[in-house]
Amino acid sequence: MTEQRVKKVVIAGGGTAGWLAAAALSRQLGQLLDITLVESEEIGTIGVGEATIPTMRSFHAILGLDEREFMRATQATFKLGISFENWARDGDRYIHSFGDLGKSTWMGDFHHFWLAAKAAGDASEIGDYCLELQAAKAERFALPSEGEINYAYHLDAGLYARFLRARSEANGLKRIEGRIASVDRDGETGFIRALVLDSGERVEGDLFIDCTGFRGLLIESTYAAGYEDWSHWLPTNSALAVQSAATGPAHPYTRAIAHDAGWRWRIPLQHRVGNGLVYASEHLSDDEAHARLLGTIDGAPLTEPRLIRFRTGRRRQVWMGNCVALSLASGFVEPLESTSIHLVMTGVTRLMQAFPFGGVAPAAVTRFNEQAQAELERVRDFIILHYHLNERPEPFWAARRDMPIPDTLVERIALFAEAAQAYQGGEDLFRVASWVQVMLGQRLMPRDHHRLGTIMGGPQLAGVLAKMRGDISDVVAAMPTHQKFLDRHLLRPPRAA
Ligand SMILES: Cc1cc2nc3c(=O)[nH]c(=O)nc-3n(C[C@H](O)[C@H](O)[C@H](O)COP(=O)(O)OP(=O)(O)OC[C@H]3O[C@@H](n4cnc5c(N)ncnc54)[C@H](O)[C@@H]3O)c2cc1C
Incomplete structure (x- = not known):
């Protein structure tokens, strides 16, 4: 057996991806690894990503999470599928259930x-x-x-990151607050040696996990992995997201409602509703989208609508050198089927299974890249x-x-x-x-x-x-209503109907 060459793992970014990777690695491999996460509160996270698919339950089992504790901490509701409205024709409705x-x-x-x-x-x-x-x-x-x-669940993304952070820190993970200003690479191997923060602090590591979101600070800005653009198939490139007050019992499903230039989502949580309008800017202006979104939400808005731009596609390689990219840093397909968080989970699972303790092996990297590509395609x-x-x-x-x-x-x-x-x-x-x-x-x-x-x-x-x-x-x-079950399950006093 060769010596353990990869011991220090550095996770760049503390959105859902960064904290999921942190929680899984610290729980499963924490005894063998020394894990640090760097995030910048000033930059913040994307703050959306609140509908999930059932695979989350198996991943939570890997993390050793108690369902009630998780649901209370993240204001989660149950999700049985997605209600697609107006998709093939205006007036149509079908449920894609789990x-x-x-x-x-x-x-x-x-x-x-x-x-x-x-x-x-x-x-x-x-x-x-x-x-x-x-x-x-x-x-x-x-x-x-x-x-x-x-x-599956609907959950509050901000609360979920906080919940996972507490778990990771309890498992011994070290968190550093700071903005990554540059990346120090080995002149010979090209491997990343350290992240250099605005403060001048160097965060050294053997393996770096890029969870910096769309910018792909390590995989793209440093390694120039390249991006395969899929917008000729999926031309929506903008989303406006707003949170609103809940006005009634929570549905046990996400709603995806088509409109003339895309679709909008409605994600019911315990304490509020997440809403978003996804559109192709070539077919709908931001101003029109803004007015449309606010015109279609039921409860009072709780936040200012937030504009997010994206480009559908995949990073040509998600593992290069000693850097592995997850989630938005690795590619993006719009959230119509709530797949992004799932893909973080499968990526982290594959990384844990093929963890390069003895050093990065080219064959393992090739396989990892091929699996990620096939999965996203x-x-x-x-x-x-x-x-x-x-x-x-x-x-x-x-x-x-x-x-x-x-x-x-x-x-x-x-x-x-x-x-x-x-x-x-x-x-x-x-x-x-x-x-x-x-x-x-x-x-x-x-x-x-x-x-x-x-x-x-x-x-x-x-x-x-x-x-x-x-x-x-x-x-x-014989089943109770979703809201009744939720209230009972979480042992809270029942809401007024
Ligand atoms: C409109 C929209 C709707 C979505 N809806 C869903 C959904 O319903 N279900 C689902 O599964 N997924 C959804 N997703 C995807 C989901 O939001 C992401 O997969 C998830 O939030 C993970 O994001 P992330 O952690 O990769 O990036 P981010 O949340 O952007 O986090 C990036 C992190 O990197 C840090 N960072 C960046 N640059 C630096 C720097 N220089 N120095 C230090 N730190 C830095 C930031 O501070 C932050 O902590 C949606 C995405 C979009 C765009």
Whole structure:
């Protein structure tokens, strides 16, 4: 065994990415590493990023977090999926839930049974066979004592960073407040030796994790990794975010509502609502966006709307030399499916699994970069799907419908359109049920399907489907409302209805 050459880890940046990396590394590898985080309160964080996906629960298990403690500290609510409104057409609504659809078999997924029944005149919807979707629709939630419900959270990003910071510091992590002014690199290897702060202080390390946000202070300004631009597929480049007072019970889902030049989000927390308008500046001015955002929020605004510019794409390499970039520093795909925090978690997990104790090995770096690229490209395709399959009349949407899309997505859409085939590939985050819910929700009705449903025979199939629907509605009917459950779960006095 070679000596441990990488011992000092320096995390640059203390947004959600920096503190998640800090919390995970300090808990899992804190005994072997000496970890420091540098952040600048003066620069601040992006302050958005409040909707998540269920993988957060497994990551929290790695961090050893107690759910109630986490939810209380971050004003979190439960999330069962995303309600997509006005996407394929104005007036449409579908929920992309985190649940499975019906019961699948080795030969084919459940939706083939549903399509067979539909062809024979059944009027049920695919969502009738999904517990999470039905619970979301009914504004209900519970953690069943038997069986499972797949869920995520909405959380306050600022409080979450604070919560993770306390954990990391308790695990022995050292935090330094200060602005990174320059980066000192080894003339021979190009490796980073130290971050030099405004104060002149040098923060030396063996491995540096770039969590400095869009600016990518280490990976781009220092290593010039390069950026692959995806804005020809995803041309939204601006977001205005504002927090508003809660006006009623919290929904157990995020809302994503399309408008003529993008979409807007609504994320319900316990103490407030997060709102944002995402748009393509070529199709909507900042002033119009500002007026539109404020015109569509329900409660009184609690903050001034904040403008965030972004460019969709990926850093060509996320690990270069002794620098690994995470989150916004590594690339960005708009938050339509709440994937960014998840990608921080998978990046940190991969880093912990392949941690270069004996020194940075080129093969490990190549693999890390390939995995990060494949993962982000699959997420990108899923997001493009929502935009591409639309029947809206506005120029922004017509252009999305007519644009050439990545070959990988062309194949997916063709498979589903021709024979209702959907799949989850190796690097895919999204499961078959996700692809099916969104493709159907965006009005892509397959021309054909597998005949396994037909083998069963019409009356038997109808009976099985009716039983599934009945079982799900019975479970949902027995659930409390999301707000009631939340209040009880967090042991707070119930809110007035
Ligand atoms: C509009 C929008 C909506 C989003 N919504 C979601 C969502 O719903 N769900 C989701 O999962 N993700 C979402 N994201 C992504 C999410 O916000 C980010 O993944 C997450 O906040 C992590 O950001 P970060 O830590 O990489 O960067 P930041 O929050 O920008 O943090 C950067 C850190 O680096 C520090 N820093 C920078 N330069 C220096 C310097 N010179 N010296 C010292 N420190 C420095 C800053 O002080 C800060 O601490 C959204 C993103 C955008 C743009």
